[in-house]
Amino acid sequence: xxxxxxxxxxxxxxxxxxxxxxxxxxxxxxxxxxxxxxxxxxxxxxxxxxxxxxxxxxxxxxxxxxxxxxxxxxxxxxxxxxxxxxxxxxxxxxxxxxxxxxxxxxxxxxxxxxxxxxxxxxxxxxxxxxxxxxxxxxxxxxxxxxxxxxxxxxxxxxxxxxxxxxxxxxxxxxxxxxxxxxxxxxxxxxxxxxxxxxxxxxxxxxxxxxxxxxxxxxxxxxxxxxxxxxxxxxxxxxxxxxxxxxxxxxxxxxxxxxxxxxxxxxxxxxxxxxxxxxxxxxxxxxxxxxxxxxxxxxxxxxxxxxxxxxxxxxxxxxxxxxxxxxxxxxxxxxxxxxxxxxxxxxxxxxxxxxxxxxxxxxxxxxxxxxxxxxxxxxxxxxxxxxxxxxxxxxxxxxxxxxxxxxxxxxxxxxx
Amino acid sequence: xxxxxxxxxxxxxxxxxxxxxxxxxxxxxxxxxxxxxxxxxxxxxxxxxxxxxxxxxxxxxxxxxxxxxxxxxxxxxxxxxxxx
Numbered sequence: 001x002x003x004x005x006x007x008x009x010x011x012x013x014x015x016x017x018x019x020x021x022x023x024x025x026x027x028x029x030x031x032x033x034x035x036x037x038x039x040x041x042x043x044x045x046x047x048x049x050x051x052x053x054x055x056x057x058x059x060x061x062x063x064x065x066x067x068x069x070x071x072x073x074x075x076x077x078x079x080x081x082x083x084x085x086x087x088x089x090x091x092x093x094x095x096x097x098x099x100x101x102x103x104x105x106x107x108x109x110x111x112x113x114x115x116x117x118x119x120x121x122x123x124x125x126x127x128x129x130x131x132x133x134x135x136x137x138x139x140x141x142x143x144x145x146x147x148x149x150x151x152x153x154x155x156x157x158x159x160x161x162x163x164x165x166x167x168x169x170x171x172x173x174x175x176x177x178x179x180x181x182x183x184x185x186x187x188x189x190x191x192x193x194x195x196x197x198x199x200x201x202x203x204x205x206x207x208x209x210x211x212x213x214x215x216x217x218x219x220x221x222x223x224x225x226x227x228x229x230x231x232x233x234x235x236x237x238x239x240x241x242x243x244x245x246x247x248x249x250x251x252x253x254x255x256x257x258x259x260x261x262x263x264x265x266x267x268x269x270x271x272x273x274x275x276x277x278x279x280x281x282x283x284x285x286x287x288x289x290x291x292x293x294x295x296x297x298x299x300x301x302x303x304x305x306x307x308x309x310x311x312x313x314x315x316x317x318x319x320x321x322x323x324x325x326x327x328x329x330x331x332x333x334x335x336x337x338x339x340x341x342x343x344x345x346x347x348x349x350x351x352x353x354x355x356x357x358x359x360x361x362x363x364x365x366x367x368x369x370x371x372x373x374x375x376x377x378x379x380x381x382x383x384x385x386x387x388x389x390x391x392x393x394x395x396x397x398x399x400x401x402x403x404x405x406x407x408x409x410x411x412x413x414x415x
Numbered sequence: 416x417x418x419x420x421x422x423x424x425x426x427x428x429x430x431x432x433x434x435x436x437x438x439x440x441x442x443x444x445x446x447x448x449x450x451x452x453x454x455x456x457x458x459x460x461x462x463x464x465x466x467x468x469x470x471x472x473x474x475x476x477x478x479x480x481x482x483x484x485x486x487x488x489x490x491x492x493x494x495x496x497x498x499x
Contacts, residue, residue: 367451
């Protein structure tokens with residue numbers, strides 16, 4: 001037998017290392033549609049319970065929206081379940097073309113190509129755009145999928161300190177000899193919820209003759225006055241060369257992503273991006289539902305406005321009661337605990353209070369910056385936000401950290 | 416000579432990886448990767464710096480997190496490559 005006892009022991013040990021080091025990820029079983037209130041079985045085998053959900057990327061609350069569900073049903077009936085093909089053989093329907101056009105209109109770009117996910121868009125893009133004579137200059141905190149995509153590309157890799165424009169400029173100076181330079185950043189960074197300094201990045205790009213690529217997964221649909229994304233929020237629409245984003249967060253949350261931007265780059269992705277070429281087409285149900293999502297959020301900004309108001313309300317109330325949060329304006333609200341065990345313990349106590357949140361710690365975030373990432377949705381009602389604030393206050397009081405700042409919490413629990 | 420190289424690498428690590436207002440002390444034994452100062456992504460720029468500065472090629476299989484985990488480890492790696 002090829003799968004020997006040695007191999008089995010090796011893999012079992014790898015899993016054990018993950019468990020011992022606290023990196024083992026345990027899935028929670030949800031027995032309801034995605035939404036502000038969900039039914040969760042955790043730990044495995046426990047009685048399922050109703051909790052308020054603060055850890056989905058369901059920013060606009062469209063994952064289970066009736067109009068979106070109806071559009072999904074309609075697409076299923078009209079265009080079927082699957083295409084059993086990649087896009088370029090017999091996997092492109094009229095609705096795929098329509099969605100790509102609508103995404104370009106919504107994002108304010110010239111062309112768009114769908115990918116099975118944004119992970120795969122980021123995995124395919126760089127290799128298509130750049131070669132060994134070029135340079136990729138990335139923010140150090142870009143998403144893991146960008147890092148993976150960069151690893152697949154032959155261009156030289158540079159990175160700059162998070163959101164540090166002076167350091168970015170140094171890298172641009174250092175790479176003057178390269179044919180093309182691509183500045184790579186997330187629009188919104190997923191662990192801190194902070195926003196890329198896109199206006200400054202674009203100015204530097206223009207000064208040094210570089211392109212700009214933004215992964216706007218945590219922004220598309222709600223950042224900016226009409227929800228177009230970080231580029232609208234920062235006033236740089238038309239100055240971003242390539243955007244990648246996901247349909248798997250605010251835009252209904254099912255699956256799918258895209259590359260959008262300069263038409264030549266988008267077309268080259270259609271011709272050469274391997275995750276696009278060799279993956280099945282995005283299912284018609286997802287395409288039809290996402291078209292409806294775009295219609296809903298284009299005809300009214302009510303949802304992004306409510307999300308903005310919810311975010312402001314929650315952030316203000318958390319600070320008022322004395323919970324240490326990472327300040328900002330994004331619906332990702334990091335509650336800082338600094339110590340990994342404390343973060344896990346607080347998350348567990350909150351779950352007991354009916355508040356579903358998750359702790360994040362090293363290596364997902366830097367050492368000593370353990371936190372709970374709270375994510376606000378337009379689906380949350382004020383009463384649910386109030387319940388969460390009160391639960392955080394009670395649990396932090398129990399751990400004697402309510403009203404305490406970083407140094408005091410670290411002094412009590414370590415970092 | 417060895418001290419000069421150590422200082423060169425230490426200065427680079429401080430400038431490249433620490434924030435300007437950081438008061439963190441880094442010595443030749445400070446854990447860079449496992450200590451969370453340099454992540455595996457940022458390690459690429461450290462590798463590139465070493466290759467350019469010392470005009471050598473660090474094979475990917477030798478550019479492990481362990482080999483880059485302290486200035487002393489990096490020094491040992493450079494010596495190994497230079498003498499091989």
